[in-house]
Amino acid sequence: MSIKYLSAGLIAASLVVIPAEPVRADAKDFIAGAIIGGVIGANAKKQRRTTSAPRRSYTKKTVRRSSIPATQQGREVQASLNYFGFNAGTVDGQLGRKTRDAVTQYQAYMGYPVTGNLSPFELNLLTSSYNRAQAGGMATQSLVAANIDGTRGLLKSFRAEMAGQSPATAGVMATAPALAQMPAITSVAAGVATGGAAWPAFLGAGNQASLAAHCNQVSLITNTNGGFVTQASMSDPNTALNEQFCLARTYAIARSEEMAANVPGFTPDQIAAQCAGFAPVMKPYVASLAQKSRDDVARDVAGFAAGSGMVPSQLAGTARICMGVGYRTDNLDVAIGSALVLYALGEPVYGELIGHHLAQGYGPQRRVDLAGPWYDAALTALDNGAVAVFNPGQPERKALLRQAAARLGGAPALPVLPQAQPAATLPMFSISE
Numbered sequence: 001m002s003i004k005y006l007s008a009g010l011i012a013a014s015l016v017v018i019p020a021e022p023v024r025a026d027a028k029d030f031i032a033g034a035i036i037g038g039v040i041g042a043n044a045k046k047q048r049r050t051t052s053a054p055r056r057s058y059t060k061k062t063v064r065r066s067s068i069p070a071t072q073q074g075r076e077v078q079a080s081l082n083y084f085g086f087n088a089g090t091v092d093g094q095l096g097r098k099t100r101d102a103v104t105q106y107q108a109y110m111g112y113p114v115t116g117n118l119s120p121f122e123l124n125l126l127t128s129s130y131n132r133a134q135a136g137g138m139a140t141q142s143l144v145a146a147n148i149d150g151t152r153g154l155l156k157s158f159r160a161e162m163a164g165q166s167p168a169t170a171g172v173m174a175t176a177p178a179l180a181q182m183p184a185i186t187s188v189a190a191g192v193a194t195g196g197a198a199w200p201a202f203l204g205a206g207n208q209a210s211l212a213a214h215c216n217q218v219s220l221i222t223n224t225n226g227g228f229v230t231q232a233s234m235s236d237p238n239t240a241l242n243e244q245f246c247l248a249r250t251y252a253i254a255r256s257e258e259m260a261a262n263v264p265g266f267t268p269d270q271i272a273a274q275c276a277g278f279a280p281v282m283k284p285y286v287a288s289l290a291q292k293s294r295d296d297v298a299r300d301v302a303g304f305a306a307g308s309g310m311v312p313s314q315l316a317g318t319a320r321i322c323m324g325v326g327y328r329t330d331n332l333d334v335a336i337g338s339a340l341v342l343y344a345l346g347e348p349v350y351g352e353l354i355g356h357h358l359a360q361g362y363g364p365q366r367r368v369d370l371a372g373p374w375y376d377a378a379l380t381a382l383d384n385g386a387v388a389v390f391n392p393g394q395p396e397r398k399a400l401l402r403q404a405a406a407r408l409g410g411a412p413a414l415p416v417l418p419q420a421q422p423a424a425t426l427p428m429f430s431i432s433e
Contacts, residue, residue: 256324
């Protein structure tokens, strides 16, 4: 939506916004206001100021047009709104009051909060649906003829497909504007590859077993064994890694729910629906984990993030929320895709999750040999002072992960180092006035 349609994003790429007001790089970055939000809002104010100027038609027109910058994205938004019957006026790229009015009509029709500011999901749904309709040719005309709402009804039909509520219609190509500058990776929907580099449609068809069910089993085994495996008690590295995998999953879900609770104007179901739009656009990246090196995948995802139109703080906030949603709903393309976005944005500690998925085969195909570099990136980041995001109160966790990952790859067991103890000889001073 956007990391395609959230931006769907939050996301599609199922995941572009300049907030209408300052936002924190945290929970409220998820739907803080869209690229149109800030620009339209500012432009509307500028228009109101210019209309109060002396009534000289030539001067008034010149000031207004020069004060509202024309952008290519603005033209795309206006063209999309006009195509679906929401009158945005002349397609000049200048997002003013008429465009804002058209946005409110679009939001009302789709059942979204009527703010006049496009969220990342709303923006990507609008423009990607327009591009998809334009590419569909006769197939699009057939869909329009069969829809009671005509051309406008395509928006709801395409949204339903994104959410998996109906099969994709053959002959209508899915496009991902955010990926237009990504020659190596293309969006794949319903077995139809788009773009020049034709990725096979079977990519991403790795182990689709339920991670939630797997973690329930791991939890039962952990309880039966009397607690988590430690570095000293570890006999099977897989057991240790599975425990830490499921623990990290729990932390991701808890963090997501905490942030989502602070997103104004959206219910948990609405947030989950937007996050689901992350899946189609991130699926090729997730699939490529079993085909490419860590650095190549990270480079591809970084290119996607740069082309998403979202500022890094918003994209990161979106990814944290959607990662937990993906794990909670067992949508691994969303969960792993979100982790990849965070990694590409400069947070290598999330490489641990990628390592787990590759080591166990949940999401991408199982590739133990490719899991090691992802683990290494996360552990190196922690060595260099990065803040632990999973179970930060367990200081020995880093050593446990390093030992288990090394043994999983066939390396001999690492020596168990004693935990550092507080120095008993430190002086103690009592401070008095």
